[in-house]
Amino acid sequence: MLTLEGLRQLIQDDQLETVIVAFTDHYGRLLGKRVDAEFFLDDVCNSGTHGCDYLLTTDIAMEPVPGYDYANWELGYGDFHMVPDLLTLRLASWLDKTAIVLCDLHNDKSHQPENIAPRSVLRKQLEALSADGLICKAASELEYYLLENSYRQAFEQNYQNLKPAGYYLEDYHILQGTRTEKYTAAVRRHLKKSGIPVETSKGEWGLGQHEVNIRYSEVLAMADHHVVYKQCLKEIADSMGLSITFMAKFATDQAGSSSHLHLSLWKDGKNAFVGDEQIGPVKGSAIFKWFLGGWIKHVPDVMPFYAPTINSYKRYVDGSWAPTRLAWSYDNRTAGFRVVGKGESLRIECRIPGADCNPYLAFAASLASGLDGIKNKIEPPECFIGDIYAAAHLPRVPYSLAEATSLFENSAFAKETFGEDVVKHYSHFFRIEQKAYDKSVTDWERKRYFEQI
Template sequence: MTYPGFLSSDELAQRVDDGTIETVIVGFTDHYGRLMGKRMDAEYYLDTVRKSGTHGCDYLLTTDMEMEPVPGYQYANWERGYGDFHLVPDPTSLRVADWLDKTALVLCDVHDEKTHGLVSVAPRSLLKKQVEAAQTMGLDCSAASELEYYLFENSYRQAHQQQYQDLTPVGYYLEDYHILQGTRTEKFTAAVRRHLKRSGIAVENSKGEWGLGQHELNVRYAEVLRMADNHVVYKQCLKEVADAMGLSLTFMAKYATDQAGSSSHLHISLWKDGQNAFVEDQAFGPVKGSDVFRWFLGGWIAHVPDVMPFYAPTVNSYKRFVDGSWAPTRLAWSYDNRTAGFRVVGHGPSLRIECRIPGADCNPYLAFAASLASGLDGIKNRIEPPACFEGDIYAAAHLPRVPYTLSEAVALFERSEFAKSTFGPEVVEHYTHYFHTEQKMYNTSVTDWERKRYFERI
């Protein structure tokens, strides 16, 4: 499905000729899901980059949040000289970046300079591999991600100068579904809805969420790789529009101890020959679904411990998993039950599985790759899900729990034979080092919590 805002090469050339496009952003995401890349003169892009791509330093897949090269990676290091990788534009992702002046944006695959194949550890490569695996089974995957965020009256620079303390949220009482509070933020929210729509992302709705200044803006489902691309563009658009308006927003999974976390619920359905492969007139608890539905659900649930860091990649991610907080804490499924980690919704052609585990801090390529790989393994091995749970899953202490910390999750990921066989040992080694580095940075940092607790009273 194509929406207004996407551009063919011919359409881009026409816009360059008439002066409405002057710049093309050539981008990809690092492990954190941040958009990295270059701004190209549009004529140079058309003459050269769209055909032969461009280069980037391979250290970008080994840096920490502060852009420091991290030792210990096999993929790129000082000993190997930090050479280049090749950025190859995906023409199907070329779109207007409507929130920027006279700018288009294209997302890239990361290729090896010597072999010209996909770099296995690049996030988009992992998802493309799983899309191909589904296609070999005759299946296509449709997906959506529901992002939540907190919006503040402070600019990003002000927030930084205040060390992200004492910020002023745009809301001052809990505003879930409140139209009045939504109206107060329409200058920002209406702007980003328009920009997203004009940038090839079909918007469904926006609403206030449960936390102070928390909001959700939902976009239409798409093919899973396109959806991951849209997720990246969505975050970039919202951040840059907020920045231009002197506001700030955060996609942290847990911004404040006493506020609700921000999620990125993932919705997935599989399709075969234009029909929803989850649908069949076969009773399965409260759902009428197919064997494909049942086994996909079984595999997705069963492999959460194997791939948890792909859903919850930061130390902060795990502070969201609190009972009674709208974030899931246990591995169970139910029909239309928001206490479940896996919430089945819809019926007939709209039947789908919603995984409520990922936070807004997830890298969409990694989260969707983990989801698709887990479900496909469920189909291959006919993994049965547990019985449908009815009631308050937060109160069901006997059910298996999601990992409590990043450290616990990474230990499971590092040992997982499923992760190694699915993504490759080099990918597991690479991301294990990445997650260990993130955990180590936290372990050696002195926090405000420690100062408040120990400065005087210890």
């Protein structure tokens, strides 16, 4: 990570010229500005900069969308204030002479955080956590597909007939990993140089599917690492004439890509999940039990924060390594909630989010659900032993974005936890995504009906 003094020295040594000042939109994409490094030191690091508030109301193609209270044509699409969080200042070592800093978004008039901004949604839950004297340590495991086509080629081919980097299932295979090591080694190297500690990389279960795991940290820092990680991987691929995708379900006949979330709560330097109470096959604390109970119970209330796109829900297929039912088990990859570790490493892994999730929203949903579990002493269901895919009696994750949005929009828990303005805003966001899909003609339809109907 970089201090301002370190940044100043790099500028003086002609090793740094540009600072990217960035934030995430609702899709989890980094947006922002490139700022002259000296101007950043002289002005932006203290005063921030401005961006158009329409950026929190656009669709994925950057078109302004009507129907939002927050920003619209009638209000004139004004500015919000981008406030750099200097704890996130780092080299973007994969770029030439460039650093990056992430921002909180504040209202330009009140100078208060914009409630609907993803980082603000997570910060609100961190305030609730802190009030209980707790901190959260977290990790997100991102999977992706690596393709031999460039992004431009993929676009020009209408994303058809793309060539994965692998041609057989390569889960843990070293040989196939060696074939893509030029890319993956660059990723590991640049993440590490950019202040994101790397643990491992490996092949995954799909053709050309991989993951690079980074070390856990406090939850806000982990969400920040997650978005920088995605940007780094995409831009390195682009520079090599390759492409990667974080779609939750890239191909019908291939495994989906997840973002498994690992969480534990800590107090006074110790894991608060550790205890002597027997909870299924686990010895844990009441905090562990109730957090798990609340997290499971509230999945339907917050599901769009884990699965925000049409494509997200195509990942939930039995026998595909993606969870389909709401249950917990110890070290069982068929479970939506997999408890792993012992002692200080005891943690809960939620396997529901896909690689397309916005990490700020996914972590906020997880914390809000677990904290409500602690507050109301919500008991988890019995630990399930066996193949959860075969347990048809267990409650299922929602089937579609439309279903999940309705549950979220009408959830008293979501409104009380995040605020009615946030729920209304994001419900509109998810419904716009659904409407865009509903009116589109797909390749599947043409293949199925063109001749046969």
